[in-house]
Amino acid sequence: GQNIDQPTEMTATEGAIVQINCTYQTSGFNGLFWYQQHAGEAPTFLSYNVLDGLEEKGRFSSFLSRSKGYSYLLLKELQMKDSASYLCATMDSNYQLIWGAGTKLIIKP
Amino acid sequence: GAVVSQHPSWVICKSGTSVKIECRSLDFQATTMFWYRQFPKQSLMLMATSNEGSKATYEQGVEKDKFLINHASLTLSTLTVTSAHPEDSSFYICSAEGKRELNEQYFGPGTRLTVT
Numbered sequence: 001g002q003n004i005d006q007p008t009e010m011t012a013t014e015g016a017i018v019q020i021n022c023t024y025q026t027s028g029f030n031g032l033f034w035y036q037q038h039a040g041e042a043p044t045f046l047s048y049n050v051l052d053g054l055e056e057k058g059r060f061s062s063f064l065s066r067s068k069g070y071s072y073l074l075l076k077e078l079q080m081k082d083s084a085s086y087l088c089a090t091m092d093s094n095y096q097l098i099w100g101a102g103t104k105l106i107i108k109p
Numbered sequence: 110g111a112v113v114s115q116h117p118s119w120v121i122c123k124s125g126t127s128v129k130i131e132c133r134s135l136d137f138q139a140t141t142m143f144w145y146r147q148f149p150k151q152s153l154m155l156m157a158t159s160n161e162g163s164k165a166t167y168e169q170g171v172e173k174d175k176f177l178i179n180h181a182s183l184t185l186s187t188l189t190v191t192s193a194h195p196e197d198s199s200f201y202i203c204s205a206e207g208k209r210e211l212n213e214q215y216f217g218p219g220t221r222l223t224v225t
Contacts, residue, residue, distance in 0.1 A: 042202045042216040043153070060114065087152070097143075099152040 002026045004100035006088050011106045013076055020073045020086050020103045026104040028093020034062050034073045037102065043087055046073065075105075083107045112136050113205050115217035122193055122224055124209045129189045132203030138183035139205035143214060144176075146202045159186045193224040 004024045012018040024032070032051035035043035049055055049064035050073060061074040061096055085102040092098055112135040119126045122128050132142055140161050157178050164180035177189040186205075190197055200221050204214040212223040 040200075040219075040221070042219040044216070096155065096158075099154075101152040 002092065002098050004088055004090060004098060006086075006100045006103045008101070009104045009106065011108060012075075014078055014080060014109050016078050016109055017074065017076050017107065018078060020075075020088075020105065022071045022073070022088030022100060023027075024069050024071070024088070024090050024098075024100075026090045026092045026098055029066065030091040030093065030095055032062075032064055032071050033089045033091070033097070034060075034071075035089065037085045037087055039084075078107050080107050080109070113203065113215045113217040115203055115220050116222060119217060119221040120223070122222070124194055124224055125186075127189055127191045128193055128222060129187055130201055130222075132186045132188070132205070133215050134184045134205040134215070137205070139186075140183060141206040142180060143188040143204045143206075144178060144186070144188050145202045145204065147202060147219075151206055153202065156188075175187075190222065193222070195224045198222055198224045 006022045017048040031048055033048050036044040036046050045095040046060055047055055047062035049062050052064055052066055054061055056064045057075045064071045085104050087102045089097045114133045114135055116131045120128055142159045144156045146156050147153045155168050156171045157167045159165045159178050159180040161180045161183050167173045175191055180186040200219050202219040203217045206214055
């Protein structure tokens with residue numbers, strides 16, 4: 001079966017660093033996406049990894065290990081506006097997105 | 110960047126009526142659009158894949174006669190919720206397939222449907 005796991009909720013402090021993990025089991029693999037979703041809004045694209053390694057984009061970085069079925073999203077210099085849900089999604093062999101349930105990130109001052 | 114719009118952004122309707130939601134790709138042509146439903150605190154659930162000029166492909170458990178999808182052009186797909194019931198109240202989000210090299214989907218802002 002296809003399965004994506006990520007923590008339900010995390011709390012971090014403004015200015016700190018937080019790592020959100022995602023493990024997956026899917027039928028085929030055509031990449032892993034991270035999206036940010038604020039309450040009541042549609043998801044917005046953050047990153048896409050299809051090869052192993054770390055992709056850095058400003059304050060956000062995403063890592064992928066295909067052999068381990070594992071990814072993480074790293075957020076640095078946290079700001080209050082980073083409070084949101086972070087969705088991990090993989091693209092399977094049929095090019096369909098399989099979504100995790102999302103990790104609610106709470107930023108405290 | 111690629112922009113996808115949805116209309117309306119929110120709608121309240123009475124039980125038994127039908128509601129049409131539009132999804133448009135504003136600055137690119139989308140041969141494939143996807144319709145998702147998201148209940149509070151739950152993940153997005155793919156309802157159907159819509160290809161321009163052909164019938165939509167529905168996911169298991171999604172009633173195709175209740176959720177009518179039409180993808181009449183390369184920039185417009187519509188979802189009609191027929192005979193809506195309170196349990197259909199949800200956040201409906203469309204996405205359009207974008208740059209092939211990224212396999213990326215561009216999301217519309219979503220439509221919040223409340224059925225009373």
